[in-house]
Structures are given as structure tokens and as C-alpha cells.
Amino acid sequence: MAASFDARFGDTRGELRVRYLRGQFVVGRDDQLIRLLAQYGRFNYPGMPTPQDITINQIVRLGLFTKTHMIDCSDDSPLNYCFQVHSQETHVLRGNSFEGRRIREAEWPALRDYGAYEFARAKCAAAPDFSFVDYSLDGIQVAYRRLILPLSRDGREVSHLLVAFSHDKVPVAPRPLEQMRA
């Protein structure tokens, strides 16, 4: 299974792996993301929806409010991409919210590399991107499915990315119980 990952980012603390699923949604497991993609497709703009088109009510009704980032990717350097909205479920800065911060501020170097590479790739593709992400950091393992939707202020160039994710039904077990008790 590990051999099928398309991108890897790692260091001594852990590893981040990404498998590009290219639209291989699973009905049932990916329902929230499928609905989000369907709503995204309903915007009839010449180009792409604007960041202002994505509303609180839409995201809440999809059940994705706590699982959504909005990234301003208008800067030329991916390390300067900024989290305008950061998921309430993800804490990367010593437990604090990462809202208003840039990718370069991520504490974990592998996460910086991952963010810079993956979000620059999505910006360049200018099309919806669906992937499976699996990472382990300091013995904690997390797996989720991620949908990235490009948005544009002017309808032509990608200026923002909407990143929504749903956790896989993979049990998150930091370490064996015996080790926890020790």
C-alpha cells in the first residue's frame, strides 16, 4: 500500500504521504465532499467561483464547517500562502489556531514542505483535486481525504483555495495500550 503514494514529505519526526485519487470518490464515505463539489459546479461563472461565493451557511449545512481551510494563494511564493480560515479541528501551532498565518510559520518542516508543494500544485492545476493524505507525527497517525477547490477573485487566475477534508474511518491509535500505561 505504501508504494502507491504519489508524494512523500518527511523527516525524523514523521512522514506525510499523499495519494492522488483523481476523482475516485466513494459514495457513503465521501458524501460531504461530493456535495461540496456538486455545489461548486453549480456556479455559472465564466471562470471560477470567488472566495465570497463560499458562505458560512453552505459550509455549515454540508457539515464541513470544522473541516475547512480557506487559503489565500495569490502570493508567488507558496511559503507565503496564508490561511484566511483555518479548520477548527486542526491545530498545528502548539495547539493554537493557524488562522492568519503563512505556511512558512508551520513548526514541522515536513508540513511546510507538504503545504508549499501540494497547494502550489493545486493552484497550478486550477481544477478540483481529490487526494488521500496519511501522516504520522511523533507516533500519532492521522488519515483523511482531502478536496481542494480553486477560487478566483477575477474569474481567471486562482487566488484562493478551499480545502475541505473528511476523516477516514481509520482508527487513530497513537501507540499500543501497553505503551500508554507504561
Added chain:
Amino acid sequence: MRANVIEFARRSLVRSTSDIALTDAPQGWKEAIVLWTDLYQQRIPRSPLYLISKIALVTNHSVIISNEEGPKGSIMFYGNLLNDMQKAIASAIVDEGISGFPNARRFHLRSGYDIPALSLSFSEISSIDIVLFGT
């Protein structure tokens, strides 16, 4: 008093829209929606006092609406930074009825200002509904 604030709202409001961009969500709203989501997903009944104390931590700009007294409930304004217009909008929201998912709206005033408001229903797990304003 209630009739007065509703009349005030009717005269002052131009229209309301149902859309507020995700990027414009105040931090307090996010925490309130997370609280709402957690409570509804777990379906844990909570006392009105618990909710009021949690919401008070999130923002001063809140209105607690009690549903105990009748179908539309009595209204209790909570938060010392509320102004008359916010109270009027809260009354208008209560009169429409708060139900289902959190609803974020931007109220446009004749004066040209906008007031964003978020209504949250906790009535299934407690006895109160809540309106929050943007800061």
C-alpha cells in the same frame, strides 16, 4: 417594549440576505458553531446555564432567547455591548423563528451600515436559542 423594538427594526432595515462569506466569519461565531456542532453530534442535553456560560466566553455580543415561556418564547438580552438596533434585529429573528442549522445573515440598514447576525437553535437539547452579532 417588544413591540417598540420590532417597529424600530421594521423602519430601520432595508433588507436581509442569507449569505455571509466564510472568510468574513467572526472568530466568536466559529467557536459558537463548533459548540453547536459538538452538542448536536453527541446529542447531549445541556442546561441553559451551561450554554449561556459557554456562549458568554465566546462573545459579548450575544442574545439569549428563552423558549420556556411559550411558542415564540420570551426574549432575554444578554451582553452589555448590545445596541438598540441589535436588539431589534434579534426580536425580528425570533419572530421569524429559529430552527434547524445555524443561519448567518447580513442585515442591511437604511443608514447604510450592515449588521451580521448568526442564529443558533439549541431548543432540542436545551430550552434556549441564541443570536450572536459580529464584532
